Amino acid sequence: MGSTPRKAVRIAVLADSTLGNDSRAQRVARAAAEAGYDVTLIGRADGRPAPVLPGVAVITVDVPQTLFRHRTHRPRPGLRWPLAYRCAEAHRYRTAQLAVREQLLRTRAAELDVVYRPLARQAAARAAYTLARARYAVRRTWTRARAAQYQAAVRRRGVPDGFLDNLATALSRLLPVRRAWRRLDPLLLDLEAAYGPVLDERRPQLIHARGRRVLGVALRAAVRAEAAGRTVKVLWDADECAVLAPASSRRAAVARDADERAHAAEADAVITVCEAYAEQLRTRHKLPAPPAVVLNAPKYQDRSAPRDGGGVRAACRLAPEVPLLVHSGAVAPERGLLTVVEALPKLYDLHAAFVVPEPGAPYVRTLIERAAELGVAPRLHILPFVPPEEIAGFLASADIGVVPVHHLPHHEVALAARYLEYAHARLPVVVSDVRVMAAATLSLGNGEVFRAADTADFVRAVGAVLTNRPRYRRAYERSPMLGQWSWQRQSAPLLEVYARLVGAPTIAGPALLART
Structure with a gap:
């Protein structure tokens, strides 16, 4: 069967992310379009142009997070902060009013020496000014006290881990599961308000929930469609980070669990990124079979095809003989990038490039400041993301790819997307001793493993790779793993799930290379 009948099948790929930084959402949408589906990719607007994907309609939606931010914009002061302002607008108004009053008093002080020359008039004016200054001092003390209490209340509401917060969270468990998540995580309702009308307008037959x-x-869009006489299937693309990663508070953990318990079992199909998490999902939600596993892997490409416009080495303006390690992906303390920065003084002329979604993010600035303290700032390069289809070619000019993550549950169970990107760039890797990636590295022989958060051991591992880079690169030539870790291979079970859900014949995805 050709692709024409498949064009009638409309798929919406729905992502709670900014699309320029979501490589998996882009790969899924492109694979579906190449297989003949009518695909719409929907994600968050972030002020940047939406990615352009062949055959895919891309829609970015503004999510104002009104309900989510209400908690912090209008904190409940209670007995602990009785003087706190009751809302963000009142806080901004009073602090701005205080700043203007101070400026006017400074102007008035200057006028006393310029305008009121006669002694009698100047004495009266100075008396009035002294009184106004005293009133201002009282108002300033009062306003600052209320502002300090307001800010303390906002901080507490932003991280709800106090006794009363935990008590309210515990009591919420007594609510029906469909009401608990609404009370604990209003952001989910913000997403409903933003994405729901878009899904209703696009009228998809299959929704891929990323x-x-x-x-x-x-799921709620599917219910509305059913009431209108249409059938919509829902595929849940479960991310292991969403459940296994530590929550910011007990409230966030309970909200996450309540949301998943309310919705997971209703999905028509489930896919995920690793075998261990697939088995957890099957057990937790009593699924009839483990979810299909689809790695977020790049397409297999001939290494002789470099990225147009140069790679990471050219972006850093480094000569070919200068050693360069690279990290691609989001930054956070648990990603272990501080270990890399603190190792640079002991690695002499080695440079490090961090390819990040937001070069101006607060933690990126923290890393830059630390590099400056250590005297290695010129050897640290911060670069923006490149499109997913170009990432392997972009990274290929580096010498080492690093994954220095700490020991956390979601780091232990899966091959990170950046690990697969390094492999397709044929880069030797240096990874921390998290279970799955360390085992893959030792088995394939494409790099070295070090103890997580151990700077000295990281230096040892990097030195070992730099002294014999060709040996680690040859590991990719000896193994068929690149074919197995390719999007051509990984998208096949995804397309099979699509075909089963919409009742269409399975059409093979892009042809795999012989080596796969």
Whole structure:
């Protein structure tokens, strides 16, 4: 069967993310379009142009997070902060009013020496000014006290881990599961308000929910479609980070669990990124079979095809003989990038490039400041993301790819997307001793493993790779793993799930290379 009948099948790929930084959402949408589906990719607007994907309609939606931010914009002061302002607008108004009053008093002080020359008039004016200054001092003390209490209340509401917060969270468990998540995580309702009308307008026959937070949005769109006489299937693309990663507070953990329990079992199909998490999902939600595993892997490409416009080495303006390690992906303390920065003084002329989604993010600035303290700032390069289809070619000019993550549950169970990108760039890797990636590295022989968060051991591992880079690169030539870790291979079970859900014949995805 050709692709023409498949064009009638409309798929919406729904992501709770900014699309320029979501490589998996882009790969999924392109694979579906290449297989003949009518694909719409929907994600968050972030002020940047939406990615252009062949055959895919891309829609970015503004998510103002009104309900989510209400908690911090209008904190409940209670007995602990009785003087706190009751809302963000009142806080801004009073602090701005205080700043203007101070400026006017400074101007008035200058006028006393310029305008009121006669002694009698100047004495009266100075008396009035002294009184106004005293009133201002009282108002300033009062306003600053209320502002300090307001800011303390906002901080507490932003990280709800106090006794009363935990008590309210515990009591919420007594609510029906469909009400608990609404009370604990209003952001889910913000997503409903933003994405729901878009899904209703696009009228998809299959919704690919990319992540837990949009699963409920997809399921409710399917219910509305059924009431209108249409059938919509929902596929949940479960991210292991969404459940296994540590939550910011007990409230966030309970909200996450309640949301998943309310919606996971209603999905028509589930896929995920690793075998261990697939088995957990099957057990937790009593699924009839483990979810299909689809790695977020790049396409297999001939290494002789470099990225147009140069790679990471050219972006850093480094000569070919200068050693360069690279990290591609989001930054956070648990990603272990501080270990890399603190190792640079002991690695002499080695440079490090961090390819990040937001070069101006607060933690990126923290890393830059630390590099400056150590005297290695010129050897640290911060670069923006490149499109997913170009990432392997962009990284290929580096010498080492690093994954220095700490020991956390979601780091232990899966091959990170950047690990697969390094492999397709044929880069030797240096990874921390998290279970799955360390085992893959030792088995394939494409790099070295070090103890997580151990700077000295990281230096040892990097030195070992730099002294014999060709040996680690040859590991990719000896093994068929690149074919197995390719999007051509990984997209096949995804397309099979699509075909089963919409009742269409399976059409093979892009042809695999002989080596796969």
